[in-house]
Amino acid sequence: MDGAAHRPGIAAGRLGAAEIAENFGDLHPPLDPHEAAVAADRCYFCHDAPCIAACPTGIDIPLFIRQIATGQPRAAAQTIFEANILGGMCARVCPTETLCEEACVRMTAEERPVEIGRLQRYATDAQMATGRHPFTRAAPTGRRVAVVGAGPAGLACAHRLAMHGHDVVVMDARPKGGGLNEYGIAAYKTVDGFAQAELDWLMAIGGIELRAGVALGRDVTLDGLAGEYDAVFLGMGLGAVNALACEGNDLPGVEDAVDFIARLRQSGDLTALPVGRRVVVIGGGMTAVDAAVQSKLLGAEEVTIVYRRGKPAMSASLYEQDLAASKGVRLIYNARPLHVLGNGRAEAVEFEYTADGPSGLHGTGETFTLAADQVFRAIGQTLVTGPLAGLDLDGRKITVDAAGRTSRRGVWAGGDCASGGADLTVTAVAQGRDAAESIHRALMG
Amino acid sequence: MAEIRSDFVGIKSPNPFWLASAPPTDKEYNVRRAYQAGWGGVVWKTLGLDPHIVNVNGPRYGVVYGADRRVLGLNNIELITDRPLQVNLDEIKAVKRDWPDRALVVSLMVPCEEHCWTEILAKVEDTGADGIELNFGCPHGMSERGMGSAVGQVPDYIEMVTRWCKAATRMPVIVKLTPNITDIRYPARAAKKGGADAVSLINTVSSITSVNLDTFSPEPSIDGKGSHGGYCGPAVKPIALNMVADIARDPETAGLPISGIGGVTTWRDAAEFMALGAGNVQVCTAAMTYGFKVVQEMISGLKLWMDDKGHADLAAFTGRAVPNVTDWQYLNLNYVTKARIDQSACIQCGRCFAACEDTSHQAIAMRVEGGGRVFEVIDAECVACNLCVNVCPVENCITMERLPAGTVDPRTGRVVSDRHEDWRTHPNNPGRVAAE
Numbered sequence A: 001m002d003g004a005a006h007r008p009g010i011a012a013g014r015l016g017a018a019e020i021a022e023n024f025g026d027l028h029p030p031l032d033p034h035e036a037a038v039a040a041d042r043c044y045f046c047h048d049a050p051c052i053a054a055c056p057t058g059i060d061i062p063l064f065i066r067q068i069a070t071g072q073p074r075a076a077a078q079t080i081f082e083a084n085i086l087g088g089m090c091a092r093v094c095p096t097e098t099l100c101e102e103a104c105v106r107m108t109a110e111e112r113p114v115e116i117g118r119l120q121r122y123a124t125d126a127q128m129a130t131g132r133h134p135f136t137r138a139a140p141t142g143r144r145v146a147v148v149g150a151g152p153a154g155l156a157c158a159h160r161l162a163m164h165g166h167d168v169v170v171m172d173a174r175p176k177g178g179g180l181n182e183y184g185i186a187a188y189k190t191v192d193g194f195a196q197a198e199l200d201w202l203m204a205i206g207g208i209e210l211r212a213g214v215a216l217g218r219d220v221t222l223d224g225l226a227g228e229y230d231a232v233f234l235g236m237g238l239g240a241v242n243a244l245a246c247e248g249n250d251l252p253g254v255e256d257a258v259d260f261i262a263r264l265r266q267s268g269d270l271t272a273l274p275v276g277r278r279v280v281v282i283g284g285g286m287t288a289v290d291a292a293v294q295s296k297l298l299g300a301e302e303v304t305i306v307y308r309r310g311k312p313a314m315s316a317s318l319y320e321q322d323l324a325a326s327k328g329v330r331l332i333y334n335a336r337p338l339h340v341l342g343n344g345r346a347e348a349v350e351f352e353y354t355a356d357g358p359s360g361l362h363g364t365g366e367t368f369t370l371a372a373d374q375v376f377r378a379i380g381q382t383l384v385t386g387p388l389a390g391l392d393l394d395g396r397k398i399t400v401d402a403a404g405r406t407s408r409r410g411v412w413a414g415g416d417c418a419s420g421g422a423d424l425t426v427t428a429v430a431q432g433r434d435a436a437e438s439i440h441r442a443l444m445g
Numbered sequence B: 001m002a003e004i005r006s007d008f009v010g011i012k013s014p015n016p017f018w019l020a021s022a023p024p025t026d027k028e029y030n031v032r033r034a035y036q037a038g039w040g041g042v043v044w045k046t047l048g049l050d051p052h053i054v055n056v057n058g059p060r061y062g063v064v065y066g067a068d069r070r071v072l073g074l075n076n077i078e079l080i081t082d083r084p085l086q087v088n089l090d091e092i093k094a095v096k097r098d099w100p101d102r103a104l105v106v107s108l109m110v111p112c113e114e115h116c117w118t119e120i121l122a123k124v125e126d127t128g129a130d131g132i133e134l135n136f137g138c139p140h141g142m143s144e145r146g147m148g149s150a151v152g153q154v155p156d157y158i159e160m161v162t163r164w165c166k167a168a169t170r171m172p173v174i175v176k177l178t179p180n181i182t183d184i185r186y187p188a189r190a191a192k193k194g195g196a197d198a199v200s201l202i203n204t205v206s207s208i209t210s211v212n213l214d215t216f217s218p219e220p221s222i223d224g225k226g227s228h229g230g231y232c233g234p235a236v237k238p239i240a241l242n243m244v245a246d247i248a249r250d251p252e253t254a255g256l257p258i259s260g261i262g263g264v265t266t267w268r269d270a271a272e273f274m275a276l277g278a279g280n281v282q283v284c285t286a287a288m289t290y291g292f293k294v295v296q297e298m299i300s301g302l303k304l305w306m307d308d309k310g311h312a313d314l315a316a317f318t319g320r321a322v323p324n325v326t327d328w329q330y331l332n333l334n335y336v337t338k339a340r341i342d343q344s345a346c347i348q349c350g351r352c353f354a355a356c357e358d359t360s361h362q363a364i365a366m367r368v369e370g371g372g373r374v375f376e377v378i379d380a381e382c383v384a385c386n387l388c389v390n391v392c393p394v395e396n397c398i399t400m401e402r403l404p405a406g407t408v409d410p411r412t413g414r415v416v417s418d419r420h421e422d423w424r425t426h427p428n429n430p431g432r433v434a435a436e
């Protein structure tokens, strides 16, 4: 391993297996029963609790916490799963600091919320450890629904439809289901293959067929699906990335952060995953933070996130920004890339400071250069609209109403590809579930 | 600095904190360490006749927990000392010789025959102990054999045994009462009639703390069976305070010294017992839960409070709350209060709303304002029950405010008067007396 840490360029094996294992361990380790009892006891069981309103899936949080406090974590899990079938994943990945926990009255009282996320994990883990699926299907309806995309939106929709007795075929372009749960979320948030385990557990309800490797626009068409099935749900997420207008952007060593992350998530051995010695990440969202933090955890010596606006505008929460800083990532605000410099491959990036004026963001003329063996573009994902011809779009997303209906009869959409969400796992689940209820009403009405 | 030296029926101790007769005072080793830790006195674990009793060889305790496994109530099925009488007597003598300034009272329980008591009293006197406590309280095991609470539940027996003891010894006699009785004044009066120098109370409350839902055995379970035990700790304090007050304000027992026992856990508990007429306090569960060191908190806390309040010694506040304990019929019905919610302290949990709306008088209004929630009391509905104050997690966020005389109570439409008026003269009282 000697010297590996400082090896220039993009190289594997910067850290040994033990360090990698430690770095990629659970970000928020599970609560043990005693910790859970203490944490649960802090809940005031508020009337019409603000945390419920702050949860996009509306989980009855005080009720499930009381169920934990009274020694029935599996009853708590049932409360959670009734509202959010991916409650296990959400417990791990939700930015609770801007959702339920931000609304907790304990924040007002002492600026320390009840640890809702970790308690949710405690309950859902307890149920999932039984290996049993907690719901049964209603009598078969004979209706068939096509779901495009096996991410949180598609899975939540498929599960709810299956519960109501419909038969569901879920198609996903990737070789595995799970969507960004499997290919995107930071590894330390969902350790030990949880995404696939949760997928298997969810599918155990029955009545859901997963067809991996089937892409809308390549293997099937919207018209074809609409003709063959009683209803169609689109949950294909955001399949493309925003282009970065910056010279040198095509040099080797420059890559989309989501590709790096997907490779990382699918790597069986992180010591074999190459990473730059000096990494620059351009962007300000969760993807930027995850790419930066995981580069650092892989052993990159210097990792810098450069964001074109100020700290408050960054879409990664303050908590995420602090997490990055605590792992040794440097955050530079108010700077935009001008060129990626290098001879045959990326070697540095030149930036210009920005200022916000009446006519928008503009360069100040002052520049600086960061050495970089590896550069990640993380300036946002975008919808692939090709296969969606005929659907109304709302800006860059599929227009849907509150029930998830698109402009085309018989076609619903939800999750990142649809309007109205917040590009979060939990909003995708809520939209998928609600669309399923709407489909159910339409089919049975 | 306030003086907390205590003189209880002539028994002197550097502070009013004694360890009650129980495992903490079971033997020489414990008592020496208790004195070292600062306890003012101990009542030695109850002695009986040889052959000594035996205890169960399985678990003795059941517990009721609060948050974070805080012990709120403890239940036990332990009996009296399970060591030979002479061993105990020798140890008592040795400890008393080395710790002359600390109180050492010996608890006794022998069958209801006069010779049993006179014989053991002579032996105890020989140890140099400061006094005796008659254990008429233990509600389990010993009561099946006609001792403990079996005696404490029959005032005539209390009087009889007390009289025997007073006749047989020069030592002060403290009679320890059982709470497992309908009216505590009867056993207290009996003790007084028998010549007792003091009463101590409460002993433990008969109880079953929990049932194991796998085996359907009460806890603690001894080979699948359980028998009721005696309950003590913070949970029993309200019961004990009421009984102490009953005795303190009963004209027939007024002035009879009381040693307050039952859930004393902090200096504040002790001060409350003493304000209700106890001359000192005894502690068991707090020591069993946290160890002997708790007495240091009790001593420092009591002294500081006394200094703050200007109470120079224990007598300055002992019994001060007794005149304020009265019967319901004397409570002033013209004392009209309304709940007031301090909006700046409110954390918007809505517990007051749920409590008042669902279970009280629908006197709290909730409205959404600026993304938050605002809770306000509707004076026209508030009956001043105080439940909102009790369930609010923020201390002093909700308080009860008195309506000044001359204002109109919007609930009743009546002008608030500053005259004391109570049930005795109330028009709805069929047996009312004419107002003077």
Ligand SMILES: Cc1cc2nc3c(=O)[nH]c(=O)nc-3n(C[C@H](O)[C@H](O)[C@H](O)COP(=O)(O)OP(=O)(O)OC[C@H]3O[C@@H](n4cnc5c(N)ncnc54)[C@H](O)[C@@H]3O)c2cc1C
Residues within 6 Å of the ligand: A093, A094, A095, A148, A149, A150, A151, A152, A153, A154, A171, A172, A173, A174, A177, A178, A179, A180, A181, A184, A185, A186, A189, A214, A215, A216, A217, A235, A236, A237, A238, A239, A258, A261, A286, A287, A290, A387, A414, A415, A416, A417, A422, A423, A424, A425, A426, A428
């Ligand atoms: C790096 C990263 C980190 C994130 N971290 C968090 C986090 O910590 N917490 C959080 O709440 N959210 C996080 N998010 C956001 C979250 O992952 C998404 O909001 C969520 O996964 C959206 O769910 P979805 O079902 O709409 O889409 P996706 O999860 O994107 O799933 C869409 C699925 O559709 C498939 N698909 C796409 N096109 C087609 C097609 N044409 N035909 C068939 N199948 C297709 C894809 O293969 C994919 O499986 C993160 C996102 C990224 C990129």
Ligand SMILES: Cc1cc2nc3c(=O)[nH]c(=O)nc-3n(C[C@H](O)[C@H](O)[C@H](O)COP(=O)(O)O)c2cc1C
Residues within 6 Å of the ligand: B020, B021, B022, B023, B045, B046, B074, B075, B076, B078, B079, B080, B081, B107, B135, B137, B138, B176, B202, B203, B204, B231, B232, B233, B234, B236, B261, B262, B263, B264, B282, B283, B284, B285, B286
């Ligand atoms: C395990 C145990 C054993 C006890 N044994 C005796 C006893 O032998 N004699 C006695 O008078 N009281 C006995 N008690 C009762 C205590 O002295 C005391 O009255 C009671 O516990 C209430 O005080 P507390 O709430 O501080 O514990 C015992 C209590 C416990 C918990």
Ligand code: SF4
Residues within 6 Å of the ligand: B338, B339, B355, B356, B360, B361, B362, B363, B364, B377, B378, B381, B382, B383, B384, B385, B386, B387, B388, B389
């Ligand atoms: S004091 Fe009682 S009646 Fe009045 S607001 Fe509070 S809970 Fe309601």
